[in-house]
Amino acid sequence: MSVADHNRSHLDGKHRRLFPFWQSGTTSSSPSSPQNHFQFQNQNSRENDAASNGRSSSKLSSVAKSLLPARRRLRLDPANSLYFPYEPGKQVRSAVKIKNHSSSHVAFKFQTTAPKSCYMRPPGGILAPGESLIATVFKFVEQPDKNEKQLDQRSKVKFKIMSLKVKEGTDFVPELFDEQKDEVVIERILRVIFLKADRPTPALEKLKHQLAEAEAELELRKKPQVEISPKVVGQGLVIDEWKERREKYLARQQVEAVDLL
Incomplete structure (x- = not known):
């Protein structure tokens, strides 16, 4: 063997010891190899796709949630309309029963597209869970134009x-x-429907009944709360109010008699 061949063989062995991944028949596991670089890119791509899909799903769910109808807290009767007797040139009344069927206290408020000719009593309020009331709506009915139908x-x-x-x-x-706009729910938009005042119909009879109930509720709210039950004191003794007053009067008379002596 020549000196050159000996030196070449010595250098090849040294290179194999220093850089074993150059040896033939060996698969490199270094991340700098083309195969591992491709796998690394695929992994990053999958992670980016997963993150993008997560963001898209979150965005879609928020959009879908915004499109869903809000859960109503109030039950209305009538549910979609306000019925008024048709009497041109007069102020007429309608009524709607409002009930809170949720498990929390609920504030309600009316709005109308014709505030100059309509108003509500009450215009708003707060209902406890299960509580209800009948609101009265007042409207002035204008005379029809020549081109309009009488009804x-x-x-x-x-x-x-x-x-x-x-x-x-x-x-x-x-x-x-106004302070909590984001939490406000539009319960219903009620349309006005006129009824012939001289023609009995189930809707007109129901309206009259509700108006009578609303008036009775209003009168009840106006009356002061009077305690009608007898007073109970001590160990369950029932004392008549007149008897209690009489005893106080006699005691006062006795004190005055002692002072005179």
Whole structure:
């Protein structure tokens, strides 16, 4: 063997010891190899796709949630319309029963597209869970134009009823709905429908019944709360109010007699 061949063989062995991945028949596991670099790119791509899909799913779920109808807190009767007797040139009344069927206190508020000719009593309030009331709606019916029919059953006037979840003990003020706009739910938009006042119909009879109930509720709220039950003191003794007053009077008379002596 020549000296050159000996030196070449010595150098090849040295290179194999220093850089074993150069040896033939050996697969490199270094991340700098083309195969591992491709696998690394695929892994990053999968991770990016997963993150992108997660963001897309979150965005889609939020959009779907915004498109879903809000859960109503109030039950209305009638549910979609306000019925008024048709009497041109007069102020007529309608009624709607509002019941809170949620498990929390709920504030409600009316709005109308014709505030100059309509108003509500009450215009808003707070209902406890399960509580209900009958609201009265007043509307002035204008005389029809020459081109209009004498009785146009559907009016362009609309009423909107909104609700807001509140804490127990909250006092009702209309500003509540401005301060918490994001929590306000539009319960219903009620359309005005006129009924012939001289023609009995189930809708007209129901309206008359609800108006009578609303008046009775209003009178009941106006009356002061009078304690009609007898007073119970001591160990369950029932004391008649007149007897109690008489005993106080006799005791006062005895004191005055002692002073005179």
